[in-house]
Amino acid sequence: MQALSPSTPNNHMRPSLARRMGRQPVTTVRVVRCIYRSDPVNFPNGIGSNRADWQSSCAILNASSKNISREDQPTEGGRADHVAAVNGHNSAVDLNLVPIDASKSSPPVAPQPPKPLTITDLSPAPMHGSQLRVAYQGVPGAYSEAAAGKAYPNCEAIPCDQFEVAFQAVELWLADRAVLPVENSLGGSIHRNYDLLLRHRLHIVGEVQLPVHHCLLALPGARKEFLSRVISHPQALAQCEHTLTKLCPQAAREAVDDTAGAAEYIAANNLRDTAAIASSRAAELYGLQVVSDGIQDDSGNVTRFVMLAREPIIPRTDRPFKTSIVFAHDKGTSVLFKVLSAFAFRNISLTKIESRPHRNCPIRLVDDANVGTAKHFEYLFYIDFEASLAEVRAQNAMAEVQEFTSFLRVLGSYPMDMTPWSPSSSKVD
């Protein structure tokens, strides 16, 4: 089976099911022009230069207007005001977008003098986040939806059919935050999402670590001995690899876009020979039965998600902060030790280091007249360190790192998730 995506035939069933759930997944579309009505979260005083820019650069999007034309793929590297991700045909209502009709526009009102910016205008809303619109990849019941709820209780979670679309939803003010899984304690890093962090200009403003408790789900009455395949997100398949071999050795494993989408697909197509790895909430939402509960290979299975916003938060020192950076050097990996020592000398702990291919310059050739040409792979390095950028030691470390690197970007300086440890229990039958 192909992965569920906007272009695959499977996709036709997803909007209908999502509609049953009360909302449609965000898909990639081209919006002609749009206006943003209000942003109570980022600009509670009703003022902000970003919003003004946005208003002047955009005009009309009407939920029912014919101005929206669907496209299968987002424009690669396209400008934010050309490509939008909106929610189905009722999007304008859901997303606070209002039509402008010049003939019916209200009478002119005296211009209001701008209110001075305050510190709250500059800093995104705190983590309790009511009314925050949070874009996530997947359909209701996905772990990313649960992560959005953990980070921002009472938020409005907006399903998106791709991670790329979740980024665009924030860039285009259709959502206030995006939630992005970056690593799992069993499956490791989600590499593609590291690449997306660099390709887009959003800022990391928070993190949550979510215990991930997987279930094997099938249609009511289905027996695990007769299952011929198990479908899920590749990370979920990896996290249950050994347990699955014991439970259903006969079943083939197939990757799809998200865990809950796998459950939805089985229900929509009445597949009696197929099971999904997904959450118990997905079982409830799509009417499936839990064949086995707690099938992750380790009871302490945890996925780390980062929260992304258009603006960075102001780093503080009154609680534990983490900072994420990415860097490269035109002399390659030889600078890595120097960069790491900038943190070590200041007693700053690193919590994560990841390397990704340097796509702009993947290979560096070093000619040696005597022995020939060495071909070195080039990397971008992602580092998370345990300090706030408001701390002098972190600022000094960064100044030193800047000297050693040819490219350096701060992805965000944000509060660490310090919630109590509650591992998901393993309950395999």
Ligand SMILES: O=C(O)C(=O)C[C@]1(C(=O)O)C=C[C@@H](O)C=C1
């Ligand atoms: O498919 C989902 O439910 C997701 O939210 C995605 C995702 C991931 O990308 O890692 C999130 C958490 C789990 O680790 C498995 C899958």
